[in-house]
Amino acid sequence: MTNTSTNRSGPAAHTVGLDIGGTKILGALLDAEGGLVATTRLATELGPDGVVRSAARAVRDVVDAAGLNLSVVGGIGLGIPGIVDARAGTVKHAVNLGVGDELPLAERLSTALGGITVVVENDLNVAAVGAAHLLERGGGADGTPGTGTSASAKHEDLAFLALGTGVASGLVMDGRLRRGVSGAAGEIGHVPVDPAGPDCSCGQRGCIETFVSGTALAAAWPSRHGRPSPVELFEAADAGDAAAVRVRKAFADAVAAAVRLLVLTVDVHYVVLGGGVAQLGRPLLEVVRDSLREQAEASPFLASLGLPARVTLAPMDVPVAAVGAAVLGRRDERDGTGGVRRARPAASAGSPERPVSRPGDGPGTADTGTGPDEDGRPEADTRTEAPAGADTALAGAETEGTLTWRS
Ligand SMILES: [Zn+2]
Numbered sequence: 001m002t003n004t005s006t007n008r009s010g011p012a013a014h015t016v017g018l019d020i021g022g023t024k025i026l027g028a029l030l031d032a033e034g035g036l037v038a039t040t041r042l043a044t045e046l047g048p049d050g051v052v053r054s055a056a057r058a059v060r061d062v063v064d065a066a067g068l069n070l071s072v073v074g075g076i077g078l079g080i081p082g083i084v085d086a087r088a089g090t091v092k093h094a095v096n097l098g099v100g101d102e103l104p105l106a107e108r109l110s111t112a113l114g115g116i117t118v119v120v121e122n123d124l125n126v127a128a129v130g131a132a133h134l135l136e137r138g139g140g141a142d143g144t145p146g147t148g149t150s151a152s153a154k155h156e157d158l159a160f161l162a163l164g165t166g167v168a169s170g171l172v173m174d175g176r177l178r179r180g181v182s183g184a185a186g187e188i189g190h191v192p193v194d195p196a197g198p199d200c201s202c203g204q205r206g207c208i209e210t211f212v213s214g215t216a217l218a219a220a221w222p223s224r225h226g227r228p229s230p231v232e233l234f235e236a237a238d239a240g241d242a243a244a245v246r247v248r249k250a251f252a253d254a255v256a257a258a259v260r261l262l263v264l265t266v267d268v269h270y271v272v273l274g275g276g277v278a279q280l281g282r283p284l285l286e287v288v289r290d291s292l293r294e295q296a297e298a299s300p301f302l303a304s305l306g307l308p309a310r311v312t313l314a315p316m317d318v319p320v321a322a323v324g325a326a327v328l329g330r331r332d333e334r335d336g337t338g339g340v341r342r343a344r345p346a347a348s349a350g351s352p353e354r355p356v357s358r359p360g361d362g363p364g365t366a367d368t369g370t371g372p373d374e375d376g377r378p379e380a381d382t383r384t385e386a387p388a389g390a391d392t393a394l395a396g397a398e399t400e401g402t403l404t405w406r407s
Contacts, residue, residue, distance in 0.1 A: 015072025017060050017130075017326025019078040019123060019319055020044060022096030025054055026319035027062040029313060030326040034133065038065040038325050039319055046098035052105065054114040076118045077329030078105065079126030079321045086179075089120045096112045119328050123321055124186070125177055127314070128160035128170030130324025131272045157269040159186065159262045160314065163255065164275035166201075167213045169262060178266075189213065208261070211254040214277045220247045234284075237297055255284075256291035258312055260302070276313035285313050 019026040027040040037337040038061040045054040065071055082094025082113035087125020089106025091099060121129075135158070137248040156175035162168055178185045189209035190202045208217055214230065220234040221244065233251075233332065237246035259271045264364070278284060289308040296302040314320050 004136070013176065014072045015075045015077065015326045015329035016062055016073055017077045017126065017322045017324065017329055018055055018058050018079065019126065019325060020051065020078060020097065021123070021322035022054060022081070024044075025058045027058040027324045028244055028319055028324040029062045030067050030069075030323070030330075034327065034349035036318065036323060038062050039322065041309070041319075044097065048099055048103045051097055051099060051103070052108045052112060055105075056108050059109075059113060070113060070116070073113075073116055075329035075331075075396065076113070076116055077111065077126065078118065078120045079123040079325040081123050084120055086121050089118060091120060097112070099393075113251055119331065121325065121328055122170055124160065125169040125179065126170075126320040126324035127162065127274055128172045128324065128330060129177060129270075129327050130272065131160045132158055132172045132175075133313050133327050134154050134310070134318055134320060135272070137268070139337060139406065141316040159266065159268045159271045160274050161255075161258060161262065162275035163212065163214060163273060163277035165213060165215055167209045167258065167275075169258075171266060171268070171269075173268065177400075179320060188258060191261065193257070200202055206260055208254070208258055212258050214252070214275070216254075217247075217251055217277060220251070223388035228276070228279075230280050230284075234280060238283075242305070249291075252284075252287035252291040253295075254296055255288045256307075259292060259307060260295065262356045263307055263310060265391060270311065270387075271311050272314050273311065274320065277286075278313055279316065281313060281373075285311065333380060362384065 015030050017028045017030070021044060023044060025042055026042050027042075028036060029038045031037050040058055042054065042058055042061060045051065059073070059076060080094060081092050081096060082099060084091050085102075088104070090102045090104050092102040093100065094103075106120050110116055110118045117320070136156075156172055158172055160170040160172075162170070167189035169188055171186045180186075189212070190204060190207045192199065192200075192204050192206045193208055193211070194206030198210045199205055200207040200210050202209075217233065218229040221229050221236075223229045223232055225232055231246055233248055237248040252389060255273070262268060262271050273284065273288070283351045288311055292307040292311065293308060296305075296307065339344075
């Protein structure tokens with residue numbers, strides 16, 4: 001693709017990012033320097049019209065929350081589950097959103113908002129980009145990266161490991177989003193690791209997802225007191241329940257194995273734990289690090305890779321995926337991400353034509369799950385807020401203009 005970016009020396013406007021989930025939409029407004037200005041959260045209306053309508057409302061809400069108006073917004077990015085064609089700005093098979101047939105989401109939202117450029121990306125990829133952006137300046141929840149001593153390049157090289165309903169990872173490598181030729185990069189949840197393991201929703205057997213996901217955890221330790229299963233498990237283990245200790249250890253070992261797989265495959269600088277299960281926070285991080293140390297005990301090779309230090313948590317006080325969507329919203333035709341404006345046909349430059357159908361429209365679906373309601377409870381509240389002292393800078397995670405998928 002020819003370079004069309006020479007007349008666009010830098011970001012010149014605010015951007016809005018939305019993380020559109022089955023129950024809620026999280027929104028983030030970034031300023032021209034990539035600093036987080038405001039966030040919003042509101043219930044998702046289902047169905048194609050509902051998704052467009054509630055997305056438009058979220059954009060207006062988050063701009064209002066900052067005391068600004070739409071004229072300051074130079075671009076909008078959306079992260080959404082389903083099979084996403086980033087170049088065309090469309091999504092289909094977003095089962096949890098009531099979207100089946102292909103929905104020209106970018107074009108319709110752009111139209112609803114007076115022609116602002118809109119880009120669409122899958123929810124996991126925006127989470128990876130958001131994590132890179134936030135870790136750049138803010139540091140991980142455990143304070144390891146982002147303390148000001150690390151080169152920014154480190155933060156632009158990570159895997160976002162989403163431990164949600166399913167498990168999958170988004171990859172930002174050398175500052176670029178890695179989607180893969182068929183959009184399957186990072187789909188480690190469906191790497192079979194046990195030929196005798198349980199059947200997986202993807203049709204294989206013994207996939208990592210059957211051991212590592214929130215679904216697997218809930219099956220191994222069903223919620224007994226109405227709170228999320230991971231929370232109850234960790235509490236019981238802390239209280240000395242021997243069965244809980246065993247289940248937690250097995251889970252930590254399985255997450256550690258997924259981390260090891262990611263590092264041994266792409267050798268990313270960080271593996272960021274996200275998704276609903278990662279809401280456990282530091283206690284999860286600690287048991288995973290313990291497992292990584294243990295797994296490296298007999299292997300000087302593994303030990304030399306320093307896996308425990310590479311694992312961190314996604315920031316929990318910020319809508320990571322929405323921030324990542326806003327970062328992507330800064331990029332339009334100049335880098336081929338296929339931002340769609342009203343009355344401007346979507347770019348159709350050469351890239352893989354259609355996303356492959358992904359496993360996981362069903363219960364095995366990975367979920368960026370950056371929100372706290374991973375138990376799937378519907379949320380009716382609408383909250384809009386401007387975070388105090390939020391100060392993040394654009395990490396500059398570049399993206400390639402191709403299509404994506406992921407349900
Ligand atoms: Zn599978």
